[in-house]
Amino acid sequence: MAANKRTVLICRGTGCESAKSPVIQAALETELQGSDVEVKFTGCHGMCQQGPIVIIEPEGTFYAQVRPDDVPKIAESLIGEGGPVEKLFYKDPVTNEGIPTYHDIPFYSKQKRLVLQNCGHINPEDIEDYFAIGGYKALKKALFDLKPDDIIKAVIDSGLRGRGGGGFPTGLKWKFTQQASGDVKYVLCNADEGDPGAFMDRSVLEGDPHAVLEGMIIAAFAVGAQRGYIYCRAEYPLAIKRLHIAIEQAREKGCLGSNILGSGFDFDIEIFQGAGAFVCGEETALIASIEGHRGMPRSRPPYPAISGLYGKPTVLNNVKTYANIHLIINHGAEWFASIGTEKSKGTAIFALTGKIANSGLVEVPMGITLREIIYDIGGGVLEKKEFKAVQTGGPSGGCLPASFLDTPVDYDSLIEAGSMMGSGGMVVMDEDTCMVDVARYFLDFTEKESCGKCVPCRLGTRQMLTILEDIVEGRGKPGDIELLEDLALGVKAGSLCGLGQTAPNPVLTTLRYFQEEYEAHIFDQACPAKQCKALISYHILDSCVGCGLCLRNCSINAITGEPKKQHWIDQDLCIKCGVCYEVCPPKVFSVEIRTGKTEKATA
Amino acid sequence: MEESVQAILSRFEGKRDEIIPILQAVQDTLSYIPEDSMSAIARFTGVPASQVYGVATFYAQFRFTPTGKNTIMVCRGTACHVRGAPAILEEITSHVGLETEGTTEDLAYTVETVACIGCCALAPCITINEEVHGNLTKKKVRKILKEVNKNGGE
Numbered sequence: 001m002a003a004n005k006r007t008v009l010i011c012r013g014t015g016c017e018s019a020k021s022p023v024i025q026a027a028l029e030t031e032l033q034g035s036d037v038e039v040k041f042t043g044c045h046g047m048c049q050q051g052p053i054v055i056i057e058p059e060g061t062f063y064a065q066v067r068p069d070d071v072p073k074i075a076e077s078l079i080g081e082g083g084p085v086e087k088l089f090y091k092d093p094v095t096n097e098g099i100p101t102y103h104d105i106p107f108y109s110k111q112k113r114l115v116l117q118n119c120g121h122i123n124p125e126d127i128e129d130y131f132a133i134g135g136y137k138a139l140k141k142a143l144f145d146l147k148p149d150d151i152i153k154a155v156i157d158s159g160l161r162g163r164g165g166g167g168f169p170t171g172l173k174w175k176f177t178q179q180a181s182g183d184v185k186y187v188l189c190n191a192d193e194g195d196p197g198a199f200m201d202r203s204v205l206e207g208d209p210h211a212v213l214e215g216m217i218i219a220a221f222a223v224g225a226q227r228g229y230i231y232c233r234a235e236y237p238l239a240i241k242r243l244h245i246a247i248e249q250a251r252e253k254g255c256l257g258s259n260i261l262g263s264g265f266d267f268d269i270e271i272f273q274g275a276g277a278f279v280c281g282e283e284t285a286l287i288a289s290i291e292g293h294r295g296m297p298r299s300r301p302p303y304p305a306i307s308g309l310y311g312k313p314t315v316l317n318n319v320k321t322y323a324n325i326h327l328i329i330n331h332g333a334e335w336f337a338s339i340g341t342e343k344s345k346g347t348a349i350f351a352l353t354g355k356i357a358n359s360g361l362v363e364v365p366m367g368i369t370l371r372e373i374i375y376d377i378g379g380g381v382l383e384k385k386e387f388k389a390v391q392t393g394g395p396s397g398g399c400l401p402a403s404f405l406d407t408p409v410d411y412d413s414l415i416e417a418g419s420m421m422g423s424g425g426m427v428v429m430d431e432d433t434c435m436v437d438v439a440r441y442f443l444d445f446t447e448k449e450s451c452g453k454c455v456p457c458r459l460g461t462r463q464m465l466t467i468l469e470d471i472v473e474g475r476g477k478p479g480d481i482e483l484l485e486d487l488a489l490g491v492k493a494g495s496l497c498g499l500g501q502t503a504p505n506p507v508l509t510t511l512r513y514f515q516e517e518y519e520a521h522i523f524d525q526a527c528p529a530k531q532c533k534a535l536i537s538y539h540i541l542d543s544c545v546g547c548g549l550c551l552r553n554c555s556i557n558a559i560t561g562e563p564k565k566q567h568w569i570d571q572d573l574c575i576k577c578g579v580c581y582e583v584c585p586p587k588v589f590s591v592e593i594r595t596g597k598t599e600k601a602t603a
Numbered sequence: 604m605e606e607s608v609q610a611i612l613s614r615f616e617g618k619r620d621e622i623i624p625i626l627q628a629v630q631d632t633l634s635y636i637p638e639d640s641m642s643a644i645a646r647f648t649g650v651p652a653s654q655v656y657g658v659a660t661f662y663a664q665f666r667f668t669p670t671g672k673n674t675i676m677v678c679r680g681t682a683c684h685v686r687g688a689p690a691i692l693e694e695i696t697s698h699v700g701l702e703t704e705g706t707t708e709d710l711a712y713t714v715e716t717v718a719c720i721g722c723c724a725l726a727p728c729i730t731i732n733e734e735v736h737g738n739l740t741k742k743k744v745r746k747i748l749k750e751v752n753k754n755g756g757e
Contacts, residue, residue, distance in 0.1 A: 015722050018735030048724035049738075197681030199721035234627070234664055236721060237733065275623055275662035278718060292620040292650075294661040353682035353723040360724050391681065425723075427681045441684050445718070451661075555697075578690070582741075 013044030016051035031075035043207020045120035046361030119207030138329035157333035159345030164318030176305035180313035195394030198425035205239035209246035215322030278449035297497035340366030344410035354427035393422025396502030398509030442506035457500030460491035476522035526596035550580035680719035
């Protein structure tokens with residue numbers, strides 16, 4: 001690339017596409033026609049909230065929230081004399097100052113992007129872009145310079161552990177599969193990212209699909225497999241489309257199919273679309289699903305490494321695990337093992353979301369603290385509210401309070417705290433989040449997703465959910481907390497698969513760290529976060545100026561009052577939709593939410 | 604209908620592990636899985652109809668009644684939940700005249716919830732006919748739905 005030749009990168013991940021980035025790309029292409037500026041689209045940059053994102057290379061100028069009518073100004077800055085378009089700079093949520101380049105944005109500068117390094121910088125639909133940054137070099141090295149044993153040793157020595165949440169050493173899994181007897185073996189990629197609040201796998205698949213393919217092909221060579229499947233959820237149409245394109249192009253270039261790169265090694269990959277069952281993230285359930293059965297797990301052993309798909313030895317890893325492989329082969333196991341902590345090597349990718357200033361995809365070295373992720377990278381809690389908890393590991397994880405902010409992020413520390421790494425969801429909660437409701441929310445999820453095969457999970461989650469529903473609806477009774485705990489421990493101990501064994505975690509951690517909220521609900525009929533509808537009521541204070549906004553917006557006419565006089569809410573009619581609270585002008589701020597026994601009495 | 608199911612089946616070989624892809628193809632074409640198509644799949648694959656039914660009902664993706672012209676999927680992911688998804692769902696169902704998830708009588712709308720769309724940084728979000736709308740407020744939802752209405756619910 002010539003030194004001054006510029007490239008405009010337009011993000012076309014799912015987030016930015018929803019904010020009309022294809023329109024922006026088309027407009028930029030038209031405006032820049034005939035110039036020597038190249039217009040290119042890429043996968044996700046990880047800062048979806050600021051989308052659509054446009055980056056100008058080589059300077060690294062970062063434009064956020066670009067609208068189609070900003071395009072002429074961007075084009076002019078590239079062809080004409082004018083400097084960058086300052087009004088499109090990303091504004092620091094704390095200082096409110098514009099930051100011109102992405103290298104200087106704290107969200108990026110504090111990260112260590114290895115697996116995500118290509119996401120947002122290469123065109124995921126063009127294999128040439130992947131070749132240009134050294135793609136498939138690791139595959140060549142693996143096929144021609146290394147023996148299967150060397151590859152497995154490198155992966156073991158690197159310390160890489162499964163990125164799907166379980167954290168089992170990847171190299172060992174490969175070794176078991178390699179040693180298992182049988183001529184037919186399979187390599188599967190788990191892209192059934194079902195944790196609500198997580199989108200890391202989607203972004204990797206959409207932004208850098210070849211990295212995943214390369215990892216799978218190397219795995220296949222190492223264990224001696226001939227066939228691979230990527231099990232991707234149907235809710236990710238863009239990821240599936242890009243995977244199809246990548247597989248097609250890899251076959252054309254001889255990186256996939258028969259006689260790969262002339263080495264004599266045959267391996268091909270197919271995509272299997274999941275059909276919306278969370279439990280299929282569990283390995284034996286996923287295998288049952290590919291075989292055309294209900295996606296129900298079976299007891300292990302035998303593990304898939306010995307008896308997996310169609311009863312054959314099978315390697316099954318997460319998207320991000322495979323996306324790490326080319327790094328290990330290219331840079332060496334020692335280099336990889338130098339990143340992270342003693343027992344958790346490499347980086348962790350999180351989808352940082354919830355009540356946080358900068359939500360998006362972040363990649364950090366293992367061992368960094370939760371505080372660094374939430375405050376330094378994430379910019380802290382939204383609207384200066386009080387931090388209450390951070391939830392990691394999705395429905396299998398737990399909620400950790402502020403006192404755990406200095407916990408290092410690695411597999412073992414998080415499990416010790418009662419949560420888990422999971423596949424990478426990280427949801428920040430503030431003072432307005434009710435922790436009992438959060439527990440109810442997750443149980444509602446796991447109860448629906450429980451496959452029903454084993455009793456502890458099927459009935460245990462149901463019973464826990466019923467108790468939690470009672471508590472948030474004001475029917476909690478003394479003894480509920482103890483019963484919940486009992487049930488949770490039983491389900492944890494007695495369930496067949498990971499879904500049931502971890503489903504009680506949200507209940508156990510909220511009980512452990514936020515028991516006072518449970519007690520407030522049960523004994524005082526109060527929801528401290530003022531979220532549980534059955535326990536709150538809306539009231540208009542005497543500071544009301546009688547503007548009539550609430551009265552006009554109330555859909556069930558529960559508000560009465562004359563102009564310029566204090567209004568009044570009929571508590572018997574009120575459905576607590578909260579619209580009055582929302583529309584009351586901030587200057588007046590006369591609608592109050594009350595909760596607790598005493599308030600109910602006076603209402 | 605029978606004809607299009609046969610046309611779909613002709614693209615497959617009739618192996619057991621094709622059941623889910625076949626069901627997906629049927630739903631893609633017909634918007635739902637009619638009961639008689641499951642018998643046809645059973646005959647085609649040689650798998651008992653009870654098992655085909657068992658597979659179809661296990662997965663959340665499959666529907667057994669026709670959908671409305673517009674399908675609205677409301678994300679109930681964690682990020683969306685803490686940022687107000689329940690209120691968004693309420694706004695949508697009441698706007699289209701439903702009590703809860705389902706399809707309107709005039710077949711204009713189907714409202715469903717999904718575990719996670721994967722656009723958590725844009726929470727709360729929904730998809731209308733596969734197009735993602737993010738950073739929603741009740742007000743924004745009303746505006747978007749008005750647009751959909753205006754386009755004749757097409």
